[in-house]
Amino acid sequence: AQSVTQLGSHVSVSEGALVLLRCNYSSSVPPYLFWYVQYPNQGLQLLLKYTTGATLVKGINGFEAEFKKSETSFHLTKPSAHMSDAAEYFCAVTHPGTGFQKLVFGTGTRLLVSP
Amino acid sequence: EPEVTQTPSHQVTQMGQEVILRCVPISNHLYFYWYRQILGQKVEFLVSFYNNEISEKSEIFDDQFSVERPDGSNFTLKIRSTKLEDSAMYFCASHRGSNEKLFFGSGTQLSVL
Numbered sequence: 723a724q725s726v727t728q729l730g731s732h733v734s735v736s737e738g739a740l741v742l743l744r745c746n747y748s749s750s751v752p753p754y755l756f757w758y759v760q761y762p763n764q765g766l767q768l769l770l771k772y773t774t775g776a777t778l779v780k781g782i783n784g785f786e787a788e789f790k791k792s793e794t795s796f797h798l799t800k801p802s803a804h805m806s807d808a809a810e811y812f813c814a815v816t817h818p819g820t821g822f823q824k825l826v827f828g829t830g831t832r833l834l835v836s837p
Numbered sequence: 838e839p840e841v842t843q844t845p846s847h848q849v850t851q852m853g854q855e856v857i858l859r860c861v862p863i864s865n866h867l868y869f870y871w872y873r874q875i876l877g878q879k880v881e882f883l884v885s886f887y888n889n890e891i892s893e894k895s896e897i898f899d900d901q902f903s904v905e906r907p908d909g910s911n912f913t914l915k916i917r918s919t920k921l922e923d924s925a926m927y928f929c930a931s932h933r934g935s936n937e938k939l940f941f942g943s944g945t946q947l948s949v950l
Contacts, residue, residue, distance in 0.1 A: 765941035821935030824893060827880040
C-alpha cells in the first residue's frame with residue numbers, strides 16, 4: 723500500500739522567506755508523486771509532479787520539489803514566499819502502470835504568509 | 838484553462854435522504870473520479886470511471902453509492918440514503934489520457950443533518 727506523510731499541519735513564514743513543506747512517501751513500487759494546492763473555496767490545483775527522469779521538478783508559481791529515493795522524500799520549496807502563496811498544500815502519491823490516477827493524499831499543510 | 842464544474846457548491850440534506858452531486862468534466866476527458874474530504878481529514882479516493890463503467894472503487898464506496906454518466910457530459914455521484922458520516926467535501930476530477938494532468942472541481946460541501 724502507498725502512503726504519504728506531511729510533517730506539520732501548519733507552516734508560517736514571512737513574505738520573502740524560504741518556503742519548505744515536507745512530504746515523505748511509502749511505496750513498494752517506483753511512485754509518481756504530486757503536489758497540489760488548494761486556495762479557499764477552490765478545487766485542488768496541480769503544482770507539479772514527478773514521474774520519471776529528472777529528480778528536480780519545477781512547477782507553477784516558482785515552486786519546485788526534489789524526489790529523493792534514498793530519503794523517500796518529495797519536499798516542496800520556494801525561494802521567496804509571496805502573500806498569494808497562502809493556501810493548503812497536499813502531497814499525493816500513485817503508482818504508474820494502469821493509466822488511472824487513484825491518488826493517495828497526505829493530510830495537507832496550511833501555509834501562512836505574514837507581511 | 839479548462840475547468841471541471843461541480844454543482845451545487847453546498848448541499849444540506851436530512852439523514853436518510855438521497856442526494857445527487859453533479860459534475861461536468863472537461864469535454865474531451867475520458868477518465869473520471871470522485872474523491873472526498875471529511876473535515877480535518879485526508880482527501881480520499883472514492884471511485885474511478887472509464888469507458889462507461891467503474892474501474893475501481895474504495896471500500897468507502899459501498900452499495901449506498903453509485904455513479905453515472907447519463908448523457909456524455911455530466912458525471913454524477915448518488916448517495917441513496919445519507920448518513921451523518923457522509924458529511925464531507927466531495928471533489929470530482931477528470932483527465933484525458935493515461936497519466937495526463939488531473940483536473941479537480943471546486944467541490945460540493947455536503948452536510949447531512
